[in-house]
Amino acid sequence: xxxxxxxxxxxxxxxxTAAAFFNKRSIFTLLFSLTLVSFVxxxxxxxxxxxxxxxCAGILALAAMVSYSFRxxxxxxxxxxxxxxxxxxxxxAAFGMFVIFTYxxxxxxxxxxxxxxxxxxxxxAFAPADENMLLGADQLGRDMxxxxxxxxxxxxxxxxxxxxxxxxxxxxxGLLAAVKGGWFDQLMGRIADVIMSIPSLIFALLMLSIFxxxxxxxxxxxxxxxxxxxxxxxxxxxxxxxxxDYIEAAKLRGEGTGYLIRRExxxxxxxxxxxxxxxxxxxxxxxxxxxxxxxxGIQPPTADWGSMVRENATLISFGDITPLxxxxxxxxxxxxxxxxxxxxxxxxxxxxxx
Amino acid sequence: MGDILxxxxxxxxxxxxxxxxxxxxIFFMVELLPGDIAQAVLGQGATEENLAALRKEMxxxxxxxxxxxxxxxNAIFLxxxxxxxxxxxxxxxxxxxxxxxxxxACYAAVIAVPVAIVLGILVALLRNSIFDRVAxxxxxxxxxxxxxxxxxxxxxxxxVKWGMFPAIASLSEGMSFGELLNRTFLPALTLxxxxxxxxxxxxxxxxxxxxxxxxxxxxxxxxxPPLKVIVRHALPNAWAPIINVVALNLAxxxxxxxxxxxxxxxxxxxxxxxxxxxxxxxxxxQACCLIFAATFILLNLAADVGAILTNPRLRHPx
Numbered sequence: 048x049x050x051x052x053x054x055x056x057x058x059x060x061x062x063x064t065a066a067a068f069f070n071k072r073s074i075f076t077l078l079f080s081l082t083l084v085s086f087v088x089x090x091x092x093x094x095x096x097x098x099x100x101x102x103c104a105g106i107l108a109l110a111a112m113v114s115y116s117f118r119x120x121x122x123x124x125x126x127x128x129x130x131x132x133x134x135x136x137x138x139x140a141a142f143g144m145f146v147i148f149t150y151x152x153x154x155x156x157x158x159x160x161x162x163x164x165x166x167x168x169x170x171x172a173f174a175p176a177d178e179n180m181l182l183g184a185d186q187l188g189r190d191m192x193x194x195x196x197x198x199x200x201x202x203x204x205x206x207x208x209x210x211x212x213x214x215x216x217x218x219x220x221g222l223l224a225a226v227k228g229g230w231f232d233q234l235m236g237r238i239a240d241v242i243m244s245i246p247s248l249i250f251a252l253l254m255l256s257i258f259x260x261x262x263x264x265x266x267x268x269x270x271x272x273x274x275x276x277x278x279x280x281x282x283x284x285x286x287x288x289x290x291x292d293y294i295e296a297a298k299l300r301g302e303g304t305g306y307l308i309r310r311e312x313x314x315x316x317x318x319x320x321x322x323x324x325x326x327x328x329x330x331x332x333x334x335x336x337x338x339x340x341x342x343x344g345i346q347p348p349t350a351d352w353g354s355m356v357r358e359n360a361t362l363i364s365f366g367d368i369t370p371l372x373x374x375x376x377x378x379x380x381x382x383x384x385x386x387x388x389x390x391x392x393x394x395x396x397x398x399x400x401x
Numbered sequence: 402m403g404d405i406l407x408x409x410x411x412x413x414x415x416x417x418x419x420x421x422x423x424x425x426x427i428f429f430m431v432e433l434l435p436g437d438i439a440q441a442v443l444g445q446g447a448t449e450e451n452l453a454a455l456r457k458e459m460x461x462x463x464x465x466x467x468x469x470x471x472x473x474x475n476a477i478f479l480x481x482x483x484x485x486x487x488x489x490x491x492x493x494x495x496x497x498x499x500x501x502x503x504x505x506a507c508y509a510a511v512i513a514v515p516v517a518i519v520l521g522i523l524v525a526l527l528r529n530s531i532f533d534r535v536a537x538x539x540x541x542x543x544x545x546x547x548x549x550x551x552x553x554x555x556x557x558x559x560x561v562k563w564g565m566f567p568a569i570a571s572l573s574e575g576m577s578f579g580e581l582l583n584r585t586f587l588p589a590l591t592l593x594x595x596x597x598x599x600x601x602x603x604x605x606x607x608x609x610x611x612x613x614x615x616x617x618x619x620x621x622x623x624x625x626p627p628l629k630v631i632v633r634h635a636l637p638n639a640w641a642p643i644i645n646v647v648a649l650n651l652a653x654x655x656x657x658x659x660x661x662x663x664x665x666x667x668x669x670x671x672x673x674x675x676x677x678x679x680x681x682x683x684x685x686x687q688a689c690c691l692i693f694a695a696t697f698i699l700l701n702l703a704a705d706v707g708a709i710l711t712n713p714r715l716r717h718p719x
Contacts, residue, residue, distance in 0.1 A: 073530070073531045076530075076531055076532075077531050077535075139538065240419065241419060241422050241423065241426070244419050244423065244694070244697065244698050244701065245423055245426075245690075245694050245697070246652075246655055246656040246693055246694065246697045247656065248656045248659055248660075249656065249659075249674070249689075249690050249693045249694065249697075250690075252659075252674060252675070252678050252686070252690070253427065253430060253686060253690050254430070255678060256677070256678040256681060256683070256686045257430055257431060257433060257434055258433075329545065333545075333547055336547050337547060337548070337549070337659075337660050340547070340549050340660065340663075341659075341660070341663060341675050341678075342679060343675075343678060343679065353547075353549075356549060356550075356553070357549075360553065363553055363556055363557055363561065364556075364561055364568065365561075366557065366561050366562060368557065370553070371550065371553055371554065371557070374546075374547060374549060374550035374553065375550065377546075377547050377550065378542070378545055378546035378547065378550050381545035381546070382541060382542050382545040382546075385541050385544075385545050386541070389541070
């Protein structure tokens with residue numbers, strides 16, 4: 048028994064006893080089940096397994112602390128109305144906001160943060176990390192860290208543009224279909240049905256094989272694939288708004304379609320649409336990452352997370368985790384957006400469970 | 402019963418129409434190429450004679466809709482023409498690979514479906530407890546990770562660090578079934594992780610929706626024990642949403658399989674599709690897309706039909 052193992056178990060047991068004493072039931076359940084799990088892991092994996100659990104718990108605690116401070120920080124900055132809303136945000140949502148904020152800063156200020164250019168060859172291929180290069184070099188001798196930073200701008204920027212276009216198309220068609228109804232509604236609905244019945248990745252591959260992988264093609268292809276989902280939601284939400292009395296009143300006043308959409312329907316169907324934007328962004332981001340992982344996304348030498356994973360994948364067979372960092376960056380942003388969307392959906396809709 | 406048959410018939414008809422429309426999209430999209438297929442395959446430097454020869458060989462001198470019906474007619478009998486890169490028959494290239502892909506998807510589904518449903522019901526019963534929250538965060542993370550991320554993590558630990566399973570899922574002739582299961586374990590596990598997360602969340606939502614309905618409240622109030630409430634009252638009505646969830650996620654497997662096959666160099670149809678896209682081998686691309694789309698539609702159809710067949714309100718009409 049090493050000192051580490053003894054401290055580990057005594058801390059866990061002391062924690063669960065304290066939680067039980069102060070009647071914090073959920074904390075007690077968590078800590079005590081962790082202790083029981085640790086027995087099993089300790090027997091199978093030895094101190095190494097316990098250390099892994101301890102590191103995970105430490106990272107989780109760190110994330111919780113960061114999100115708590117970030118939420119307090121936002122509450123301080125925001126006006127009284129927004130602050131009230133923010134106080135109800137769970138820690139996961141605060142964590143999500145923190146991650147999104149960090150990514151935004153990294154993306155916007157990429158040229159100032161990155162020590163080298165994204166296509167600059169500065170050392171030999173797969174050179175290990177040194178004081179000059181934080182994460183070592185990639186397969187052509189470019190700085191991994193700089194490419195990671197530039198990748199934020201390229202990958203997230205591409206996904207964001209595609210999502211915006213998809214939203215513009217989908218929400219526009221949905222609102223128009225809800226207000227106009229009739230044959231236009233039917234036609235749009237059937238087109239959406241057809242597009243949605245082709246698997247998204249397959250449809251994207253088909254379009255890319257024909258028009259070749261370039262930035263505008265990817266954006267348009269992804270927008271066409273995801274617009275129908277937005278269309279469906281907008282159509283459903285706006286359909287509920289259109290039957291309201293105030294729309295009838297506006298119609299009787301003689302307002303045109305444009306006014307009805309902009310001033311009456313859109314403001315009243317905004318909340319679910321914003322949450323949908325977040326979800327949609329996640330789908331688009333994962334699809335674009337998948338495409339560039341397959342070598343059909345943003346073309347080199349532009350830095351991009353998906354293709355970085357692919358290009359450096361050989362390092363994994365030597366037990367090196369550097370190629371996984373861009374993939375982890377993709378996962379982290381998607382998780383963060385999902386956390387925020389979860390909270391917004393919970394707040395705005397009937398998802399409140401009893 | 403007549404109502405159900407009519408509903409199912411309608412769904413099947415609709416599925417057939419959508420499949421037809423998709424075949425039209427897949428075929429005519431290639432017509433949108435700048436120039437034509439022959440030009441795209443041979444490149445800019447091709448001579449007129451070569452172009453004319455290839456056009457004649459592919460039948461490009463006939464009008465597009467004539468070629469479409471020829472293509473569709475052959476496709477029904479699984480003949481998709483010849484690859485423009487290797488000249489082999491597309492069906493021989495794809496046939497064996499499609500069987501491999503189906504095997505991988507089935508392997509993943511056999512593990513994922515029972516695990517996901519049991520865990521989903523469990524989490525729904527323990528809703529709002531700390532376990533539910535942890536499960537929520539874990540499944541969300543799994544859903545949000547790209548498939549290749551999960552795949553490479555599994556390779557890093559299970560293959561490189563611990564050496565338990567092979568990192569590359571290569572298949573060879575005359576392998577025993579156990580060996581096959583061992584070699585394809587990591588790709589299957591990657592798919593399982595993604596699909597279980599999706600399925601768990603959807604099962605949980607379906608069950609919670611159900612537990613909020615008045616007849617469950619009634620059963621609880623008259624003192625039925627909790628387990629009996631689930632088994633006798635909730636489950637018969639839960640089959641429809643659960644079957645729906647399963648079929649939808651199997652359809653999701655179809656797309657997920659492409660990335661996983663590339664990560665593990667698994668000789669499946671997804672890998673063939675990606676290769677064909679980068680080589681611009683259009684007959685293979687068209688064939689793969691049609692197969693994927695047909696499977697996807699079939700599974701969605703199964704979800705619809707399953708939901709109709711298990712709906713107690715439709716089975717016992719008043």
